[in-house]
Amino acid sequence: MYGFKPDKATEMRVDQQLRLDEQLLLFMDQLEALEEKRHKLNSLIEEGWFSIAKARYSMGNKQVSALQYASEMEPLVYVETSVLEGRTAEFKCERKENKTEELKSNTIEDIGAKETISGLRRRINTIQKGVREEDQETDPQVKTKAESSTPEHRDPLKWFGILVPQNLKQAQSAFKEVITLAAEIASLQSAIIATRKEMQAQTKEQQQKTEKTQPEMKNE
Amino acid sequence: MPGRGKLIAVIGDEDTCTGFLLGGVGELNKNRKPNFLVVEKDTSITEIEETFKSFLARSDIGIILINQFIAEMIRHAIDAHMESIPAVLEIPSKEHPYDASKDSILRRAKGMFSAEDFR
Numbered sequence: 654m655y656g657f658k659p660d661k662a663t664e665m666r667v668d669q670q671l672r673l674d675e676q677l678l679l680f681m682d683q684l685e686a687l688e689e690k691r692h693k694l695n696s697l698i699e700e701g702w703f704s705i706a707k708a709r710y711s712m713g714n715k716q717v718s719a720l721q722y723a724s725e726m727e728p729l730v731y732v733e734t735s736v737l738e739g740r741t742a743e744f745k746c747e748r749k750e751n752k753t754e755e756l757k758s759n760t761i762e763d764i765g766a767k768e769t770i771s772g773l774r775r776r777i778n779t780i781q782k783g784v785r786e787e788d789q790e791t792d793p794q795v796k797t798k799a800e801s802s803t804p805e806h807r808d809p810l811k812w813f814g815i816l817v818p819q820n821l822k823q824a825q826s827a828f829k830e831v832i833t834l835a836a837e838i839a840s841l842q843s844a845i846i847a848t849r850k851e852m853q854a855q856t857k858e859q860q861q862k863t864e865k866t867q868p869e870m871k872n873e
Numbered sequence: 874m875p876g877r878g879k880l881i882a883v884i885g886d887e888d889t890c891t892g893f894l895l896g897g898v899g900e901l902n903k904n905r906k907p908n909f910l911v912v913e914k915d916t917s918i919t920e921i922e923e924t925f926k927s928f929l930a931r932s933d934i935g936i937i938l939i940n941q942f943i944a945e946m947i948r949h950a951i952d953a954h955m956e957s958i959p960a961v962l963e964i965p966s967k968e969h970p971y972d973a974s975k976d977s978i979l980r981r982a983k984g985m986f987s988a989e990d991f992r
Contacts, residue, residue, distance in 0.1 A: 680982075684982070688973075691971070691973075694964070695964070695965050695970075695971050698889075698892070698964060698965060699965070701892045702888050702889075702892065702967055705888055705891060705892060706888075717891065718887060718891070719887050719890065719891065719911050722891075722894065722899075722901075723901070724901070725901055725902050725903075726894070726899040726900055726901040726902070726907075727900060727902075728880055728881075728897060728898055728899060728900045728908075729897030729898075730881065730896065730897045730898055731878025731879060731880065731881075731935075732878055732879050732880070732881055732935040732936055733878050733879075733935075734879055734935045734958050736957065736958070740957060741957070742957035742958050742960065744935060744936060744960060747878050748897070749897075809894055809895050809896075809897060809899070810895065821895070824892060824895060825895040825896065827892075828892040828893055828895055828896035829896045829897070831892075831893075831896065832881065832893070832896045832897075832898065835881070835936060835938060835962055836936065838962060839935075839936050839960035839962055842960060842962070842978045843957045843960060845978070845982050846957075846978065846981060846982065849981070849982050
């Protein structure tokens, strides 16, 4: 009764419009996510600055400045980049964990140390009543202190002194979070630009098709 | 030398750089140029622009963080950068809060809403 059956051209147009609508919704979602992350990033950065200012107040003006930067630095955080289809770039933050290496003990020094310590232990044991069973195991006792590896892996916090106020540590953790967020925002930004390009391409395609069909309709 | 990952570069005022360096992004050694620039009152725009371009040219930098007020000084250079890597992220500074309307990326995204698109 209502015999209207859309022809193929109309169906295709409707599909295209649906796709465009989907892209638009995706675009809006991405923008919203970006705004949310941006807001968080900005407040974290401000929090970091505030902590730095507080640390500067307690340590002294010239104690927290570019003058304290080390002459050699090695990055502790990297960003993994990958390019997906549609030329969207993805960024993922990777932090180098500060692993404390077990000191590879020099065997000669070790034996020397063992002798003296076991010697001492024997002395202590004769003084103390009762024989200690721990006397037998010397290896774990002689564990020399594990040093942190090469100076390049040193925590940047140490540039400002051995004992730094809590505020500086808070600033550091705020900025560490900022770095992770920055990678997420970079990915989102790339996705947004890609979505926009896609939408523009689709709109152009649709316009071209409409222009093609319009002259046909005029001729009818 | 970075193994698989890329570096994060920073162009900012002293406190911004201090913060990010505390976070662990800094690289400084005699073999390579540093991946950060502390912008002071007397830093010339030429120097900032040259540093920015040198960061773009490096293949081992993934993200460039830049204070927005500094980005404004070299806006033409930032707008000209169309590649996805390295990504350029504008961040606020203490005296200049973040303004979304100035952000290059968002301006590009906003540009789509023109009358042409909805005809």
